[in-house]
Amino acid sequence: MALPQTTIDIIATRILLDAKSALASLQEFSDGATTARERIDFLKRVIKSAAAQMGGDFKKAEAAVRSFAGSLSGIKASEISQAGRELRQVGERGESAFKRIFSSVNALRIALGAIISMLLFQAIQAVNQFVSKSVKQFTELEESLFRIGAAEKVLSEAGIEVSVSGLKSGVSELRKELKIFSEEELTKLVGQLSVLTKELGFSEEQILALAKATAVKNLVSPEVESLDQTAGKLVTTLLTNQSKGAATLGIALSNADIEAKALEMHLLEAGEAASELSDKEKDLVKLQIILDSAAGDSDKLSEFLSTNSAKVKENTAAWEELQVTAGGFFASFIPALTPLLRFITDGINGVKLMTVLFHALQVEIIAFWMALNSSLNPKIVLENIIQTIKDVPKIFDEVLGNEIPSFFATIPPDAPEWFKDLFGKYLTDVETATSETAKFKDELEDEDALEALEDIDQKIQDIILSAKQAQEDLDLKLVQKQDDLNLEYDRKGEDAARKHGQKLADINQDALDKIEDAKRKAREDERKAEQDLLQKLKELRNQFLMDLDEALHARDARQVLRLIKEYKNDKQNILDRKKLDDQQRKDRLAEDLKAIELERRRRIESENIEYARKLADLNEAKAREQADLQLWYQREQEDIQRNIEQKLQRLIDGYITEGKIHEENQAAIYATLVKYFGKDTAVVNSLAEFMAQRFAQIGQMAAQASQAVQNLSYGTGGGLGNSSGDSLRIPRTPRIRGGARRMAEGGTIIASRPTSAIFGERGMEAATFTPLGRTGKDINKVFGDVSFSGANGQAQVLLSLSPELRGEIVSDAMNGVAVVIEHVRRER
């Protein structure tokens, strides 16, 4: 959405103005700044000016000035660094904090058009200038005192008796004699002279006398020059043989003059030349010549002091001293001011409007003045100015009236006058509280703008409500989906655990079965082995018996013995074999059982790993789904946001089509509303509250006006409102702080929300309350429980008509109340 051309021109104008100002300063620097001090001071001014645009960031400003100066001139980086350092040391935070208010650009400024107030602007400029000048004066005084202190140290080390207090009291004495110079100027002068003439070893009295002479010579000099310049001339004369500068001040320092004075001072004998004088003596002679010359100008001085220009200078000196005092005040005031300024700039309430207004004031007045001198159409700028000035007192009042008083109640009574003028209305402990804003209040009316604001308010309220509703629904859905997700994954977890348990049980059962099988097999094998053994023993015995029978039959004793032996051996072998088999069988069984146990454990371990993997997969899947849910939530919120923006856009487009809002407000209103309805939709609540509070009055007035206009169309007097029917003008009911309306002069209020009203404050009044859109049960009741006439919303009317008149019957003059004509009497 492009910004209107007028707005761009204003900003471009400001940019160009700043560039011109910077270049002018640079030219001035190139021409005028010769000493290191002057160069540093100039650079400090440029840095401060740049810092003002950067919200008080001196570091950035220093860097910017370094680039700027380096691009065009021979200003040394070291000089810029020193200037920046001095600024930071002296502590310009208060000034920069103050200017921070003015440096933030807010689209609402553009939305309300070019908001300015000439008087407010001047007050703000005065504030700005006063603060910056005061701080400057104060810091320069500090520097001067520091210089005096440094000089005192050097002089004392050189054995010259001089003290800071002595110099300061000397300055005070000088001030009494020469009121046209401020204490700061004289302190600075004394400080300079002390340092510059330290080589000459002047005493305290001599330094002060020289300072007085410098001041006198400055006043009576035919040339217009600063005190610094006069001091420079005299010091040059003292330190060198150059006397041209002193000559312009009417001081004669030729050899002859020096010789004459030296003779008078008994430093030379008659006939001796000036060259006979030592350096020290020559310095003393020159000093005396200067002092005498200044003393000789006393007539001229008195004459000057009686002139108007002297009086002006005196006032200027007094003003400068006030500024120095104020600068000191601000130095302690700044810590208290900074939280206020932070409060002002950080609050998301109407106070922000005030800061925006102040900035807009500055920008627009510049544009207006520029417009008068450029190709810009001043009429458009002026129209913008006038258009939005109407809102200033209302907003200013509301903001300051509601937000500032408690904060400023702690300001001391010796606050500067500008402060009292600007905020005095809201201060509680200031004797003479005044306010410039009171001048605006009664002067201005703007029904059109108010109407437009009313409409916008209502529609914005609707948008806010629907946005809130959508947000609540979305949050509820999110909670439900979250719960469903948790439930699903809890179930999945339970299933996995159950399956895992089953598997473990199966594994164990399987192992038990295998053990059982193994044992059964072992028992089976053992039984078989037992049977084999018996069989084998039986066979062996049978064989033995048969063989024995044959051997006995053959009467072979040897054979018999052999057979018996063999039988015993074989039997033993079989038994041994059996034992061995039994042992092997046992071992085999044990191994089988071990293998089964190992198998079981391996399977259990595998199953545990599998289970853990499943759980991890479930967790991962859950996390993924939760992330998807958050993404969905975010997208839904963006949809709500987009919906709000579309509605706002349609709202604004609609207004533009109807011509209710000037095109140049469009972009800014949109930007402002989007900003307030922005990413952080939690702001919706606070904004709704804010808007409701600020525009409640306007909404009520609109509804009241609208209803009253409708009622006025019924000329028979059956409705409420102005029965004359001539005027559609609804007088504004003044509102007191707290929101209640004063109804002493009568009138009608239509309220769509709880509203306070005050009546009877100027005598007896009757008040009737009628619900619109429904029939209240207490309607027409005078004392709350006694019905005056009719019942259930009906009333009887007796109408007397002559034959020439015809009566019009109005069936419902008021919503919810039926007027019933029961009886009509015709008279002849």
Add this chain to the structure above:
Amino acid sequence: MDVHKLNLRDAFRLAFIISKYVDEKSFSQDAVDFISDIVNKLTPDEYLQCVRLMTKLDEDKIRKEISIDLLTAFIEGLKLNQIATLVSFYASLGL
């Protein structure tokens, strides 16, 4: 803020604007006076256009920069693009 050497088309655009306000006498001034002379004569739109050409930033971004940075960019841009030579060349073409 960076400044760029201009291509021919943009250089001619710059020269078109600046050449309206400089002449032979301007080039003999010192740098501060020369730049001041030009800046004092430029309209706000022309000034922003020159900065836009030399920094290649769009207008919205330029509006958000601080004035002294813009001025530095303007000066550096004129130096980088040798404005004196450029304007002389442009004038010699009779455009």
